[in-house]
């Protein structure tokens with residue numbers, strides 16, 4: 073009997089371990105080799121597959137070498153903002169791929185192919201984030217299918233123009249705080265002062281999101297966002313090891329701290345949301361505050377009431393994920409846009425003067441209004457040109473849900489696609505020979521006249537999954553720039569080093585020290 077039992081056990085163990093070994097070998101060797109053969113047969117090139125790591129080591133080395141480099145403002149940007157992809161395309165041509173561990177990713181920078189991908193979100197999904205990355209970005213950004221549609225419908229209402237209009241006072245308050253701080257710092261040493269505007273602009277967008285997302289619970293919101301800042305740093309560190317299966321369960325200090333912070337954030341958010349939920353129930357679904365959380369909860373409440381069914385709405389966990397995402401998606405991207413705008417307007421004083429003239433014409437020295445912000449044509453053109461040259465998100469990724477034909481290439485499941493926004497925006501075939509130059513006048517007749525096709529300029533992506541916060545970001549950026557131009561003039565400090573680099577988003581490596589002068 074004992075003998076029989078142990079032989080059954082041994083057979084089960086052998087079967088399970090053989091299956092695991094076969095699966096592992098398939099994942100780490102046979103599948104990548106099969107995909108590589110298929111891609112090469114169709115004329116695509118890239119480095120030969122290297123066991124487990126693929127191009128990851130080279131990728132890390134190139135990023136390490138490129139990161140500290142500084143460049144001239146007139147230099148070509150793609151080698152710095154997308155260094156590894158640029159190298160691969162330089163070596164292998166446009167029809168090329170990069171190995172992300174055992175997964176090949178095909179480079180795409182052709183507007184027609186990008187259109188094909190972005191207009192069919194059912195066919196091209198977002199690859200699921202790494203479980204470590206998921207601690208900071210969840211929610212709408214990575215949902216698919218019906219669940220995405222349900223969340224998007226509810227969240228769209230929170231970002232409706234009418235709702236954004238009510239957020240103007242909160243944005244104004246945050247901008248005023250920054251202006252006062254700069255004024256105080258200048259007053260203490262004459263009429264001008266060197267200020268590194270980058271940390272101020274990062275604080276500004278964090279402050280705007282805290283106020284517009286949580287309104288009266290702003291202080292708790294701010295605490296959440298401070299924790300999230302630490303969380304992002306830890307995640308960036310841990311992502312280096314993300315290709316090691318189960319790494320997040322290793323008892324390292326970073327993993328432990330990440331778990332602690334994640335718990336703290338969720339419990340703070342749950343507290344705010346529960347409090348709001350109770351207040352809303354007492355008020356029979358009436359909107360309690362004009363902040364993003366209030367609007368999100370109200371549209372959720374209405375959706376549930378309309379259908380008489382809780383399943384049509386968002387759960388508390390869903391709302392938590394969306395709030396975390398607002399901060400993550402909204403903070404760095406908008407501060408990126410503002411910092412590169414200030415750098416470029418420092419270099420191009422003529423455009424700074426034109427923008428100020430427009431702002432003073434519309435508002436004088438008065439508080440910018442929602443309607444006035446929409447009249448700012450020069451400022452809009454400047455932002456568009458900055459987003460072209462310095463897209464805060466220089467690439468996005470998609471994965472086909474079934475074997476598809478993309479142009480003349482068959483893309484099987486398992487191959488991913490890197491949509492290289494940073495290269496698309498710098499392609500001389502699309503933008504002309506002056507592609508490297510800062511020329512906001514390209515956009516004087518709107519985006520469609522500036523570009524050959526709708527999908528040539530996509531800083532906010534495009535199609536059904538276009539950035540939901542696009543209008544929010546543009547209103548915030550316009551309010552901030554208008555107020556800066558009303559109060560100050562600025563130029564590059566001699567200590568400024570130009571070093572844009574993609575760390576999640578396109579950041580100024582050495583800050584942005586400018587000489588800021590009170591007007």
Ligand code: HEM
Pocket residue numbers: 198212213214224397398399401402403405406409463464465468469530531532533536537538539540541542544545
């Ligand atoms: C200059 C500022 C911004 C830029 C350049 C930007 C860019 C983008 C891009 C490129 C995507 C597509 C990502 C992908 O498909 O993988 C995206 C999606 C998204 N963005 Fe933004 N974003 C900005 C500001 C904001 C703000 C302020 C918020 C919210 C407060 C926000 C919330 C989102 C969300 C929720 C999505 C996912 C939409 C979906 O998948 O349906 N973004 N953004």
